[in-house]
Amino acid sequence: MxxxxxxxxxxxxxxxxxxTTLMVLTLAIGVAASVSTLTILHMMSGDPxxxxxxxxxAPVLDNRPAENYDPGHERPDDQLTxxxxxxLLKSGQGVRRTGMYGIAAVIEPPDKQIEPFWTExxxxxxxxxxxxxxxxxxxxxxxxxxxxRGADVVVLSREMAEKLFGDANPIGRQVRLxxxxxxxxxxxxxxxxxxRYYQLQSGRKFxxxxxxxxxxxxxxxxxxxxxxxxSCSARSxxxxxxxLRSECTWLQFWFETASSADRxxxxxxxxxxxxxxxxxxxxxxxxxxxLYDVPEWLVHMKVxxxxxxxxxxxxxxxxxxxxxxxxxxxxxxxxxxxSEVGIRRALGAxxxxxxxxxxxxxxxxxxxxxxxxxxxxxxxxxxxxxxSSAMAAVARMDLAMLAFTFALSVLAALxxxxxxxxxxxxxxPALQLKSQ
Amino acid sequence: xxxxxxxxxxxxxKTGPILVALQVALSLAILANALHIVGERRAAAxxxxxxxxxxxxxxxxxxxxxxxxxxxxxxxxxxxIATLRAVPGxxxxxxxxxxxxxxxxxxxxxxxxxxxxxxxxxxxxxxxxDSVVQAWGLVLxxxxxxxxxxxxxxxxxxxxxxxxxxxxxxxxxxxxPNQATVGKTLYIGMGEDAMGIPVVGVVExxxxxxxxxxxxxxxxxxxxxxxxxxGGATYTVRAAPGQRERVIRDAEDALRKxxxxxxxLHTRTIDELRAARYRADVxxxxxxxxxxxxxxxxxAGGIVGMASLWVNQRxKQIGVRRALGAxxxxxxxxxxxxxxxxxxxxxxxxxxxxxxLNQLLVNRLxxxxxxxxxxxxxAVVLWALGIAAAYGPAWRAAGISPALATRSA
Numbered sequence: 001m002x003x004x005x006x007x008x009x010x011x012x013x014x015x016x017x018x019x020t021t022l023m024v025l026t027l028a029i030g031v032a033a034s035v036s037t038l039t040i041l042h043m044m045s046g047d048p049x050x051x052x053x054x055x056x057x058a059p060v061l062d063n064r065p066a067e068n069y070d071p072g073h074e075r076p077d078d079q080l081t082x083x084x085x086x087x088l089l090k091s092g093q094g095v096r097r098t099g100m101y102g103i104a105a106v107i108e109p110p111d112k113q114i115e116p117f118w119t120e121x122x123x124x125x126x127x128x129x130x131x132x133x134x135x136x137x138x139x140x141x142x143x144x145x146x147x148x149r150g151a152d153v154v155v156l157s158r159e160m161a162e163k164l165f166g167d168a169n170p171i172g173r174q175v176r177l178x179x180x181x182x183x184x185x186x187x188x189x190x191x192x193x194x195x196r197y198y199q200l201q202s203g204r205k206f207x208x209x210x211x212x213x214x215x216x217x218x219x220x221x222x223x224x225x226x227x228x229x230x231s232c233s234a235r236s237x238x239x240x241x242x243x244l245r246s247e248c249t250w251l252q253f254w255f256e257t258a259s260s261a262d263r264x265x266x267x268x269x270x271x272x273x274x275x276x277x278x279x280x281x282x283x284x285x286x287x288x289x290x291l292y293d294v295p296e297w298l299v300h301m302k303v304x305x306x307x308x309x310x311x312x313x314x315x316x317x318x319x320x321x322x323x324x325x326x327x328x329x330x331x332x333x334x335x336x337x338x339s340e341v342g343i344r345r346a347l348g349a350x351x352x353x354x355x356x357x358x359x360x361x362x363x364x365x366x367x368x369x370x371x372x373x374x375x376x377x378x379x380x381x382x383x384x385x386x387x388s389s390a391m392a393a394v395a396r397m398d399l400a401m402l403a404f405t406f407a408l409s410v411l412a413a414l415x416x417x418x419x420x421x422x423x424x425x426x427x428x429p430a431l432q433l434k435s436q
Numbered sequence: 437x438x439x440x441x442x443x444x445x446x447x448x449x450k451t452g453p454i455l456v457a458l459q460v461a462l463s464l465a466i467l468a469n470a471l472h473i474v475g476e477r478r479a480a481a482x483x484x485x486x487x488x489x490x491x492x493x494x495x496x497x498x499x500x501x502x503x504x505x506x507x508x509x510x511x512x513x514x515x516x517i518a519t520l521r522a523v524p525g526x527x528x529x530x531x532x533x534x535x536x537x538x539x540x541x542x543x544x545x546x547x548x549x550x551x552x553x554x555x556x557x558x559x560x561x562x563x564x565x566d567s568v569v570q571a572w573g574l575v576l577x578x579x580x581x582x583x584x585x586x587x588x589x590x591x592x593x594x595x596x597x598x599x600x601x602x603x604x605x606x607x608x609x610x611x612x613p614n615q616a617t618v619g620k621t622l623y624i625g626m627g628e629d630a631m632g633i634p635v636v637g638v639v640e641x642x643x644x645x646x647x648x649x650x651x652x653x654x655x656x657x658x659x660x661x662x663x664x665x666x667g668g669a670t671y672t673v674r675a676a677p678g679q680r681e682r683v684i685r686d687a688e689d690a691l692r693k694x695x696x697x698x699x700x701l702h703t704r705t706i707d708e709l710r711a712a713r714y715r716a717d718v719x720x721x722x723x724x725x726x727x728x729x730x731x732x733x734x735x736a737g738g739i740v741g742m743a744s745l746w747v748n749q750r751x752k753q754i755g756v757r758r759a760l761g762a763x764x765x766x767x768x769x770x771x772x773x774x775x776x777x778x779x780x781x782x783x784x785x786x787x788x789x790x791x792x793l794n795q796l797l798v799n800r801l802x803x804x805x806x807x808x809x810x811x812x813x814x815a816v817v818l819w820a821l822g823i824a825a826a827y828g829p830a831w832r833a834a835g836i837s838p839a840l841a842t843r844s845a
Contacts, residue, residue: 324458
């Protein structure tokens with residue numbers, strides 16, 4: 001029977017073309033608005049590394065002076081000092097750990113035809129690549145020995161490798177970077193987690209592609225300045241060495257544990273570490289030391305912007321309006337068919353039959369609205385993508401959102417169809433037949 | 437016109453009118469809030485940065501690939517500024533540490549007393565080696581610009597105390613409300629380490645490097661100090677009116693020619709900085725404008741649809757009224773009045789819903805409170821929309837022939 005009702009529903013689309021078009025359009029616009037804003041929220045709040053997001057931890061320590069401490073009301077800086085990063089790297093805690101900072105450096109291509117240009121990347125330690133599941137096309141990460149002596153080696157992104165060396169395997173070739181020759185030891189494949197959870201402190205959260213990676217120790221040795229913010233709570237000695245010894249925070253750190261259950265141990269170790277530092281005259285605030293796993297970190301760093309939430313809320317208000325509108329239009333459409341209902345009821349159809357038939361017809365309208373809404377949503381997302389590379393990275397529909405679009409549209413149409421269908425069921429066959 | 441019969445007929449068949457009123461209410465609530473946000477974002481994007489005639493100003497960042505030590509860097513900077521000054525069409529040049537609206541720069545805590553344990557304000561710090569009062573056309577509200585003797589060159593990272601400081605009027609008002617500011621001592625940092633610097637001037641306005649919203653965005657200080665040794669510098673150039681594009685080309689060529697080693701130049705106009713700073717705000721504004729237009733179209737469509745339905749349902753009654761002597765305009769007036777009644781109910785609900793929605797936005801997303809003007813304006817728009825939408829069906833109703841009443845259905 002459902003198949004028959006479905007066929008009737010499709011045929012009924014053509015019966016009242018103006019009203020039907022209006023309904024389908026209204027639903028489609030409402031669905032498109034909600035789906036496109038929701039897609040952005042969905043992509044923004046996705047888990048960038050689901051297989052281990054609860055085993056990766058970012059530590060936050062409060063190293064500021066005790067004088068003006070206002071417990072409970074202050075948020076410590078989200079970055080770490082060089083002193084702490086060096087100590088945490090030596091800690092041996094977790095199965096892997098990496099300390100890093102963002103760099104911006106001029107590359108001088110070996111091919112003199114190409115002008116030198118600015119690149120952006122990271123200066124992490126070796127474990128970075130394994131911790132964050134970075135795939136390699138050629139070569140691999142540098143060794144622990146490279147980390148220890150600050151070797152001048154570089155891992156390039158695939159785009160950068162192609163720009164510098166064409167299609168050839170560039171392993172072993174040299175580029176000039178930070179005014180020194182660096183040897184290419186690896187080329188990574190497509191890797192651009194959204195959001196860029198491993199380094200959110202610079203404020204660039206989406207659509208960032210790293211051009212290159214060099215060992216942390218190498219960047220420090222070349223005194224490469226940091227590409228991001230720095231927060232200093234006390235005066236530092238002059239020069240780069242002064243900053244390394246200072247209480248200025250400008251680096252990032254991650255631990256990876258064998259299981260998420262190891263968190264308590266890591267927290268205990270971190271508390272111990274802070275207590276040790278306090279004995280040495282640092283961390284005088286005795287503020288809580290925090291650990292965030294990836295999902296907590298995304299919330300802490302406010303990855304989903306207020307504007308995105310605002311757009312989604314308004315879009316759903318808009319969908320509600322479209323829903324009310326569709327109820328009215330369906331009422332109009334069904335009310336002129338009272339006689340048809342009367343005849344069917346007189347011929348033996350039960351109220352349940354009528355209910356099924358009209359609700360199926362509503363669902364057909366919802367399906368049509370879903371198809372059109374999906375097209376409109378794709379258009380809206382394409383328009384939004386023009387805004388910035390960050391927006392382009394999140395304004396992308398995945399399979400889950402695709403399915404959701406149809407579900408939302410059909411559900412909206414069914415909800416809108418409830419009242420008009422119920423009304424249609426109330427038709428009294430005798431009255432209807434008499435008035436004819 | 438009798439309202440009673442209209443009301444009683446509305447009360448007899450509530451569903452349709454309730455649906456229309458609900459649409460009007462939802463439209464008004466969303467419309468008022470959306471337009472409020474558009475207004476806010478537009479206002480934020482239109483705030484002056486402090487730079488006079490922004491279209492004429494651009495900046496060039498120059499990076500030297502071969503660092504030959506701090507002294508060479510200082511010599512480079514001196515040569516570069518002379519090179520830029522010699523470019524025809526250049527009105528003024530200044531060597532600056534950061535730019536308004538660039539999202540990149542330095543903040544420092546400032547205080548009025550050395551003994552303070554909490555800062556008086558956080559200020560964006562513009563380190564300059566030449567007069568930005570001239571290059572950016574800043575307006576002096578009090579005191580004077582830096583004198584030539586006050587500009588100092590310091591190696592990167594050293595912490596010599598600057599000889600003078602200028603601040604924005606907003607910061608001056610925050611630090612020393614209702615007092616003369618020139619002659620006071622401003623402390624950068626706090627405690628033993630704090631640097632006390634005499635204030636020599638107050639500028640009307642200079643936004644911070646992030647162009648933050650609110651008071652924070654107006655808190656800036658200017659210090660006459662040039663750091664050298666970083667292997668590069670940033671220059672801000674004011675070109676003669678209408679000559680910016682040519683001056684940019686000539687300035688880049690001149691800098692490349694004058695440099696002994698390979699350099700990378702990065703040029704941005706203030707217009708570009710402004711566009712980049714407010715790109716997200718402008719995009720959100722346009723999205724909301726589009727949504728508002730669609731909203732009104734859909735609501736109008738809903739009203740037309742429902743009004744047409746009612747006219748169709750009452751064809752016979754209209755015929756009877758016409759046969760009993762009602763004129764065409766009486767019929768039109770009936771439907772318009774009916775619509776105004778429904779829209780008014782919707783507007784009433786919409787005002788409440790709009791305030792509620794705004795309350796939610798204020799609580800959850802820290803938005804600003806909605807001025808009632810937006811609700812009033814939105815109400816007028818929806819009333820007009822309602823009447824315009826009902827006019828077509830009402831006119832068709834008026835065209836129904838009285839003879840219809842005599843026929844049996």
